[in-house]
Amino acid sequence: MVAINENTVYQAIPTSEDGVHSGSRLSTEDPPLTRDPPSSTAPVDKRIRWTYFLLGCATLLPWNALINAVSFFKSRLVGTPSRTVFSSYQSSAFTVTGLLFQAYCTMTSKQSSPSRRVLGSIVILTFFLFLFFLSTFPQVNPSIFFSFVLVCSIAMSASGVFLSTSVYAGAALLGGPYMQSTVSGQAAIAVIVSTVELISSTLSVWGVSPEAIATFIAEDGVGDGKTEESAARIFFGVSVLFMAFTFAASVWLTKQPLYKSTVGLLDHQPKALEIAEDDEECHRLVSGRQNISSPKPSSDLWRVFKDNFPFMFSTAYTFIATLAIFPAITSTVSPTNPRVHPLLFIDAHFLVFNVGDLLGRYICSFPRMIVWSANKILSLSLLRTLFIPAVLFCNVQRAVEIPPVIGSDTLYMLILLALGLSNGYVFTLSMLAVSSLQHNHRLRGYGDVDIAATLCAFTVVLGLAVGSLLSFGVRATICDCNPFSL
Structure with a gap:
């Protein structure tokens, strides 16, 4: 029997020596109930670990599918003013929505069922990915298509937040x-999606003459849209199949003993809360003592956030620096080599960043590469600001043609690789350090672990939202128009 009160959601009711529950005999002087975390020496279940890898993939699949389909979306907006600012609007709609729903999920994390949130979110995400798959067939009015993409992006953002919050906590x-x-899966899916996109584009433009490339550039990348359409159809279709497989794996996960004994306890929290409250009320009536209220979940959230602010700020700023330029600005960088097709160049730049992001997260699997100090992680996060001017020095498309300071395509790709590697590395350091009872002495107990992870997930979305909005300002520095104009 497990009881859960407002303050501690995984606490086992103490038993007497004869095995009888002693919850009714607790006094106000009794020590707080505790629950020990899983033993650090316990063997890791590889099947569950791979399931969380898949869930990590699922949390970022919608975002990566959307940003890698930018070429397809823009091909449907040819001849409209919205084509130029589409990336900024889409990323802003996605991340601002995510921020609002992340705030809600964070506040209700202790009163929710992780299993139901995970399974329900996967179903919704699969549905909207299927809608995007269907959208690759008909031709619709550009204004309607623009609104369709934004609405679907908003819905997928909200569902993705419910999914990621529960996955992080678990x-x-x-x-x-x-x-x-989990964090490695997030980066791996980005690499897979961008690889599929690049291969599809390569097959479509193979053997194109330099004259045709020059015409493509002169017409601002306007083609017949067939290449972008077929590439988008492939990876949206594959995404639907992947989400269906992940749903089956998630159902299997909820039935595993290790999951039931840890994360699964939250699924029965409402019932356990009633048991705990009934026990406390009976004790108050019998003893005549006043019921002493437990700290509210909101106070725990604020305490953990305040105590771990360096980690929270590091996580948020990591993504602020990234989203300020990627992909809204980096997708406007053109190759300096006239033989390189711009479509391939854009797809390659997504792949390079995502490979770097995956490597950055993978590096953290080596204990010697992990930094536990909050101040050092914060310094690494702030240093990433240097990537903003570095990208602007490259061959960015501007209102007025200016020779780039960095005229090498290879050097530009190396900058992107470093941008992705540092993004994945600093983010993973923050997530590992903030939720480590052994290294993070700001945590007061095992009950703070999932709160810290949930709050870090909130700061991720906060950083994405702020960075996306900041991209409008960065874009204003390279054009002489209103960056918000459609």
């Missing part, structure tokens, strides 16, 4: 190896 409760698998 991985944190199970331990570091499962958190590592």
